[in-house]
Amino acid sequence: MKKIGARKVGLFVGLLFLFSGAAWAQDIKIGVIQPLSGPMALLGKYSLEVSEVARLEVNSKGGILGKKVEFITVDAPDAKAAAAAAEKLCTVDKVKIIMGTYSSSLSYAATNVADKYGVVYWELGAISDDITARGFKYVFRTCPAASTYSYTAIQCMAEYLAPKMGKKPDQIKLGVVYEDSLFGTTQAKFGFEAAKKAGIIVVADIPYNAKSTDLTPVILRLKSAKPDFLLYPGYFTDQVLFIRQSKELGFDYKIALTTGGSGLKDFGKALGDDSEGVGLIGFTSMDVNPKFAKGVKEFAALHVKLLGREADGPYPLMNYMGTKVLFQAIQKGGAVEPEAVRKGALSIDIPHEGTETGGGVKFDPKTGQNQRAITPVAQWQNQQMPTVWPEKAAIAKMIFPLPTWAERKKK
Template structure:
């Protein structure tokens, strides 16, 4: 009965996410309001030529600052502000202090497109770090190409790289690599031969599901419609899916979703009697996120995850980032923070390679990035414009994700 009450409570939380997000990462709010200019605020430094020594370099940031995804926006700005403060304290980018111009994408594609379009029309902006949601990034890519401005798509869909946009870049591992790693770990480590694949039908996770299926087939595991359990992103009742899975004789579950659905999936799997000691549970990166674990509680324990960001860091640079993040915000980091933090440092590296903060020069400088250490991964230029070279594998134990392996899917 207690578990059922917890599940009902979590469903209410999911439906009213905006009500709790203000307290989850509150430490970011005051810092952002004090130190980050609002999107319409004009700084005296803006009158300077951005190429002048001692001027500013303006970076556009797209994030959900309001709405149901506000927590994502707070993590985003926490990571971005950390990189901004560190870089500015060390002299900036070629002597230019970073200044943000923020676009609020709220919680929907239209607002995201509108916010990005506004930043693309601002000739003083050198580069833009775009949405964490791939479908929002894909929607603006024609405009990015027209504006000829370096644009970091913060999503992980291979649909972004398939556009072959010369001005669009990604720091996260894309689903092509995630799919191969998920399938390999499921078969070779968890001994899955007949897995149930639960996935959000949102385009990002539908694409990831396809990549997992392709990789499983390459490993000799044939997936049919009977193995697939797609659900709408707004789903809050997963019990029917679990009842079908338990009755179907599947030997493992691979679950692919965003963070709040992941929390619900973990908790409702436990209530349905899905025991991770008897049937292995493997999730996408959301299942080791702080948002998932905090809201699912002990129900998240036992879940494995193939993660582009391993909380606590899967490498030396990642561990340094996490230590600094916790010291600054008194809370663990999450994927959005690491993604925007790394993107800013890659921009800095590219500008220094190019010797300029001119848009075109910067875009060419990104092609010179080689074996650059980031929090998420070691980054290098590849023709697909995806810099990441590694993924982590975790298992949630006693309320914390523990890194158990790292997979380098291409040499930096």
Template sequence: MSRMTRRRMMQAMAGGAVVAGSVLPGRASAQEGPIKIGGIFPLTGAGSVFGNQNFQGVEIAVDLINDRGGIGGRKIALFKGDGHTPQAAISETSRLAAREGVRIFTGSSTSAVGMVASQEAERNGAFYWEGMAVANGFTERGFKNVFRVGLDAGGLGRPAPLYIGEALAALMKTQPKDFRIAVIAEDSAFGVDVSSAAIAEAKARGIAVVLHELYSAKTTDLSPLVLKLRSLKPDAIIATQFINDAVLLQRQMKEMRYRPPAFIGTSAGHSTLSFADAIGDDVNGIFSSSYPTDANPASLSAATQADRDEFLKRYQDKYKVVPAVQESLGFVVGMSLIRDVIGKAKGGEAADLREAALAADVPNGAYINGWGMKFDAKGQNTRAFGSVVQWQARRMVSVFPAANKLADPILVPLPGWDAR
């Protein structure tokens, strides 16, 4: 064997050792390099509001863990992948896997992005950790290395009628059996699945559904829907919307002088600071069946309360704004993946991470939103739960369930536009 041939073989072997070392989270030397995580989020385009907020929450988790020494002495390197369309999500997942050697991915803010990014990660033999995509089919594809730490569609849809039945109806001086709701939603998988879950829960509780209407989220005119709602006079509207159509509906209801006694969103467009920025003080009194934005501190462990304080301080210092639902969720996604899966895995291959995820038994109250973590066989976290928040003084405040409640609701029923 020639000297040149031997040199090339040694270089190839050394290169292979670096690639392998770059994904192992064990207690090896820091010379192996950082643990690489690829974040596939819509950072530009229509979904960029949610995508950037989610990514920033993950980023704060990475910063905090790195400042605490990393995992086994190794730092976390977070790579950006702009999944502004499903095709872009596929391309970015493939790019980070091939060019950067990323074998661990997280995302994704929308079901459209999460479905394809997770499929591409599975195809590449990588591990995928989902936070916000809620489509029911996400965990029904038989993938081995894809996990969802966040809610499914039912987790977002059910809390709204639960809250009506257990609290809101009484506050409005009526019985659940006499309560009438209109359910409206944009017509993607997100809107269809979440609104269907809300309707199923409402019917199970004897709450009358007087309307279920789907429309395109790209619409520029919801006035026909407003006219229909005004004629039906529901006690509450349950709406599944993205940011543009959520703002459009509120503006057109105001223009047409129609306001329901209660309005309950289901996260997405109703659980982002951009919603309040767009409609100002008119946001106050609106509810959202949502990911928990916060938890009652009494329900959290001392360590989790410390995490919460660190998150709030770091986020406000870095981004100059108080974090809301998407940011908080991103932080939980990052902490659960890095600390409780990567940090507990025997190695960095997808099979090692899968084993650690399935073995995880993290009690409720271990994360800043009150969640814990325990996966079923399909990769769905059974300790993720939805809550109901209300906009008060242009900030989201948890009002339901008791473990998350921070304040009593206000403006029930909603005053008319002329009374505000």
């Protein structure tokens, strides 16, 4: 796939800022909060871009309720800025709908403000279960929650990987290693719960600080525990370091199912051949069976047409789908008023394999969580991330069990 240049992304997002504030009075105005500066800016910009693709697409087809859709975009590099952005959109711009936000910490802060004003908050990419657990009436999330990631990983281990080893789940040893912020600890917590239900034995529970520059103590503890499988939520730099030092220390495992930074193209570039076989639990990859993820080919073509490059990684597909579902909720509700949008959202009933991600859409009326959001398993293979499980979504066979580091060296 083509490389996404930060300079080109910045230029496109700059144009969005220029035009997103120029909404006509009769247009449908939607507030958008994304981290467009700071450490989360790259993926925040990607998220905004793909929502813009959906906006341009719907406007080219006549808009919604006969009106054009316009975005009022606000940068939020941190939680404090996200709360301030939501306050501005609710009180100054007086929008009835806000869309965001990529980061769970940003979304958690912004949804508090939106709830105070009775404004719809439509979450596309922040996964913390806490966002929807509060039961805010007008918060809806189209992407999977963090718990889904962990449940999927354990399900794959128990139902697919263990049988391939000729073992039952209660004969499998699992190591759980995770960065110690809300992101990692939440997924680890649900991983422990799912493993217990499946009967999988947890032999290592090891949190660490993502800013660590040496993970040798973590890896040596894991090496001593001798797990078959790893469940590993982390960020980019720490996950790259973990793989490098695992190789140096000769720590072998049959599979590592990861979430977080490992889903970025730069992960493969940083590790080269050492990324081979790393499993990814997350949003649906662009490299998925099109019979499973209906519309993925059309989206890929539209992305190239409007942005001049191929979509990269799992974030574009999820954000595009989620933005389209918001537009559908407005259309079904017949108005942009929060109660109408809520009514429209709750009426949506898309079965599994009915969207570009391969999942469906059905919102829980108590939490606003999409109960049909899915997290397929992809795997690094030859610097690509093809989907490998479930089998009906797969376009490649999973590399399993992974060869040892010594065996890789001989090749």
